[in-house]
Amino acid sequence: MKLLMISKALVVGAYHKKLDELDRLGIDLHLVIPTSWGRQKLEVSGGNEYKIYPMKVFFNGKNHFHFYRGLFSIINTVKPDIVHIDEEHYTIVTFQAMRLAKAAGAKTLFFTWQNIYKRYPFPFSWIESYNFRNADVAIAGNIEAKEVLAKKGFVKEVAVIPQFGVDPKMFQKMESSDLKSQIDIKNNTFIIGFMGRLVEEKGVLCLVDAVAKLESEFTLLFIGSGTLRGDILSRAHKLGLLERVKIIDQVPSIDVPQYLNCFDCLVLPSLTKSNWKEQFGRVLIEAMACEVPVIGSSSGEIPNVIGDAGLVFREGDTADLTGKLQMLLNDKDLRESLGKKGRERVLNNYTQKIMASATFEVYKKLLCS
DSSP states (O other): OEEEEEOSGGGSGGGGHHHHHHHHTTOEEEEEEESEETTEEOOOSOOSSSEEEEEOEETTTOTTTOEESSHHHHHHHHOOSEEEEOSOTTSHHHHHHHHHHHHTTOEEEEEEOOOSOOOOOTTHHHHHHHHHHHOSEEEESSHHHHHHHHHTTOOSOEEEOOSOOBOTTTSSOOOOHHHHHHTTOOTTSOEEEEESOOSGGGTHHHHHHHHTTOSSOOEEEEEOOOTTHHHHHHHHHHTTOGGGEEEEOOOOGGGHHHHHTTOSEEEEOOOOBTTBOOSOOHHHHHHHHTTOOEEEESSTTHHHHHTTSSEEEOTTOHHHHHHHHHHHHHOHHHHHHHHHHHHHHHHHHOBHHHHHHHHHHHHHHHHHO
């Protein structure tokens, strides 16, 4: 089985563990990725056994508009049996890859996270229709995304498989006291953590408001960047929390497990908007793998990801979030219990090996059709 995967997400080195697992299953794997995506530089230059083609993209960082320079020659050189387009069905890059793959006689599939029904303007509506007609199968990252495809008229098979799992050897419980010292946090301080984009839909200001009502000592540590960085600090200052709030810019993916292990709990307080709701919340399974107890809002896929291995609060309800945080602050046994449940849930459902095996089954079925 010769597979060509096209994915901007795989500029992140940690995600390549899934490709290692696919390689172990005997796939002749080839990967097209951008040399960079927005601010994210390519973290890998070559796989262990699979071939990587780092390529320049037009409209770098633009999800809807980007496409590759020279993709035609790669497809003609590789001559894949399957082209896995790890992109949404309404984007130009998916149209580009779909058209070239079909011309080369390859089977095709796309991946979607889109869990809100949307009608797109021309030319994206036409691109979506073209990709629906020509794709042989699709993979959806969550159940709602599969339902959206059906509502839009996609009648072919859709497998529900999150895009990436975690490597449990990389994401595991580990000593973090040295890193806490480096970022100037005392080891006995209860650390409430957030990791991700500092934007409105991630509910970061809701988190600041919620911790202001806590009756215990804590440090609120944000790891990430975004337009609300200044607003977070302003809100913290207004609430008298400035000394308890720290923000660290985005860290390399290889360092994420160490930073997660600094947290006593991780919060993902996402807010549903008219054009967005939480599609998965990858940081949840990364924290759970590290035995860090998690609290998530009720937005989108979050409750399904957490299951019974964490706490869920009503999105936007700061009082409910405060109550869940206070519960963890007051109960060490609960924290330990949820931490162990979280890792067990990841090992049973969300490892890179599990994701690769499920995806491999899609490929096999596709070639037999």
